[in-house]
Amino acid sequence: MSGNEKIGFIGVGFMGHGMAKNIVEKGYALTVLGHRNRGPVDDLVGRGAQEAKSPAELAKQCDIIFLCVTGSPQIEALVNGPDGIKQGAHSGLIIVDCSTADPVSTLKLAADLEPLGVHFADAPLGGTPAQAEAGQLSTMIGASADVFTRIKPVCAAWAAKIEHIGQVGDGHKMKLLNNFLSLGYAAIYAEALTLARKTGISVETFDRVLRGSRMDCGFYQTFMAYALGHDPAPHKFTLANAAKDLRYLAALANASDVANPVGSAVKNSFAASVAAGHGGDFVPTLTDFVAAANGVKVRPD
Template identity: 65%
Template sequence: MKMSAERESVGFVGVGFMGQGMARNLLDKGFPLTVLGHRNRKPVEELVAAGAAEAKSARELARRSRIIFLCVTGSAQVEGVLKGENGIIAGAAPGTVVVDCSTSDPMVTVRLAQELEAAGLHLADAPLGGTPAQAALGKLSAMVGATPEVFARIKPACEAWAEKIVHVGPAGDGHKMKLLNNFLSMGYAAIYAEALTLGQKIGITPQNFDSVIRGGRMDCGFYQTFMQYVLQRDRDAHKFTLANALKDVRYLEGVANTVGVANPVGNAVKNSFATAVASGRGEDYVPMLSDWIAGLNGTSLTER
């Protein structure tokens, strides 16, 4: 297949729940793709079978790529893959763009953007909105922080896996917006869990609760995936761990502290997740917070 001028070579680090679908869409849209090997071999092998190349190190991946997407846990992992003798910076040609799709600390993102510019490289942040199922369909959203020139360059590749792309502002602004977005979503999760528990204790079952909320003004996509677990016990309805959710609301707390903003609601949300994670439930998914809150209050949402 002859590649158009827009089809720059792409590297992808982090082919997990979200990354595998994103990477597959890049392949399907004609982008030459290199992925970084991972201890979970299944997604890597599936992508290689579909036409991707595999790199053994981030440095090797950078040598093969002009745009590199990172879809890892957070800022610590981003720095880890960028730096060191086998990192991206060591292998990247001048002008290479690194696009951080993780949910990272925006203060760290701004610093890394400056460090990469000094090395002749560019950093954009493009955190994600959506679920792994939407990633597989190429229907994610992205909130992008980048210069106008870098945004124009990465947009065709982002369009391979996103149906909504918003250029929020310069590097770091995407991650700032993502923390606000996740504050809303994790806040809803904490409220849903508490409301469902209270309802169960006073005789309003989750089924009755849902019959009122669904289709009304308080309904939304996040509510629907949350309740898909509560009502159907579908563990994979929203595959985002409580540990990752806690990381995000802690980042939000750090940003609020940096600018001197009181965020008492944010701290309440953080503590709902922190108690669940401290109890050993960090690998549970976000809708399963409802079971934890119900259990703390001596009830179960599966009881009729």
């Protein structure tokens, strides 16, 4: 059962709905921010959550607020906007950013909020929407020891693996490294499948060789669900979000004076697909874009 913390949640989309559902079902008092997409909000209210009309109203009612939105511009707007969290903030409030964000922005927000007695933590996610619904996500948390102690029980409502990475900003740094690896694999898979098709190797043959080998992994399996059966549902993460994360990685590398030519190549692969109008499509569809650029289809009609 839960403690006495009152929890707020903003961003009940693909990942956030499952997280919020697990929070309220584990007995926490939950308030969610209303949204024009009424389905997830109405579902959570039906499970016992309350609804707030603005971030400021939500902040007044809560002790810990989880944010699960696209990235740093959206987080900054939610905190600093005219009816934002800061307008309803109170000493002791904790804001937990579960998005994949720019660590520079994260550190600035934390510094700006500190004089108000408001604590900021970053807790980006690992996993899929299905794992969010099941309460089986992973999270990598950047927070002070005291803040981590307070938020860990609530995170345990939706995460099976919780890693305290270090101080504020460190969670987002680790998440960018994680996404560099996963999205790098996606770019390699898309190119390898295109080359396979171009040279007469079918996607089924490709998969028979790799599945169960040392090159197999959970990311490979959700990615290949689309290549094999045109099912994007297991991997609900858009090309636009992927490109955004890779831009954040590039900025981190630049700020750290690190040459990252592989990261640049991966970023350009995703950026090209977004520029061609595919930003709303899910990551495994990168295969279609790369194949079409080379005059083939991975799965012929």
